[in-house]
Amino acid sequence: MxxxxxxxxxxxxxxxxxxxxxxxxxxxxxxSAPSALYAPSALVFTLGHGESAATVTPERAVTLTCAPRPSGTHPAAASACAELNGVGGDLDALTMREGVFCTKEYDPVVVTVNGVWRGQRVSYERTFSNECVMNAHGSGVFTF
Missing domain, CATH: 1.20.5 (Single alpha-helices involved in coiled-coils or other helix-helix interfaces)
Incomplete structure (x- = not known):
C-alpha cells in the first residue's frame, strides 16, 4: 500500500x-483565432504619372495588409481594408463618390495593385484622368 x-x-x-x-x-x-486561419490579404499599391504602367516609373508605393488586422504603410490602412472588404476586394467596384468635383484637366495617373486578396492573386492597373479623380474613387483606397 x-x-x-x-x-x-x-x-x-x-x-x-x-x-x-x-x-x-x-x-x-x-x-481570437490565430492568424493562420485567415487567408492572406496583402497588397502593394504604386502610383505614377503617365498613360500606362508599362511606360511609367512608379513615384509612390505603399503596402496594405488586411488580415488578420489592417497594417502596412498605407496612410489609411483601416478604412482602406474596410472599404475593400465592402466590395469583396473588387477594385473595379470602387466608383467615384458623389459630391466630388474635379477639373477636366488631363494629367493621367496610373495606379497598380499587386498581391493577394483572401488567398487569390491580384494584378490590377487603372489609369485615371488626374489625381483628383483617382482620390475620389472610393473613400480612401487610392488616397496614398
Whole structure:
C-alpha cells in the first residue's frame, strides 16, 4: 500500500509538472483565432504619372495588409481594408463618390495593385484622368 501511495504521488506530481506549463501557455494565448486561419490579404499599391504602367516609373508605393488586422504603410490602412472588404476586394467596384468635383484637366495617373486578396492573386492597373479623380474613387483606397 505504501508503494501505491508513492507511485500515485509521483505520478500526480509528474503530471502537474508536465501539464502546468502547457495549461499556462494555453491560457496566455489570445482569445481570437490565430492568424493562420485567415487567408492572406496583402497588397502593394504604386502610383505614377503617365498613360500606362508599362511606360511609367512608379513615384509612390505603399503596402496594405488586411488580415488578420489592417497594417502596412498605407496612410489609411483601416478604412482602406474596410472599404475593400465592402466590395469583396473588387477594385473595379470602387466608383467615384458623389459630391466630388474635379477639373477636366488631363494629367493621367496610373495606379497598380499587386498581391493577394483572401488567398487569390491580384494584378490590377487603372489609369485615371488626374489625381483628383483617382482620390475620389472610393473613400480612401487610392488616397496614398
Amino acid at each position: 505504501r508503494n501505491t501511495a508513492r507511485w500515485t504521488t509521483a505520478l500526480g506530481l509528474t503530471a502537474a509538472a508536465v501539464c502546468a506549463p502547457l495549461a499556462g501557455a494555453a491560457s496566455a494565448a489570445p482569445v
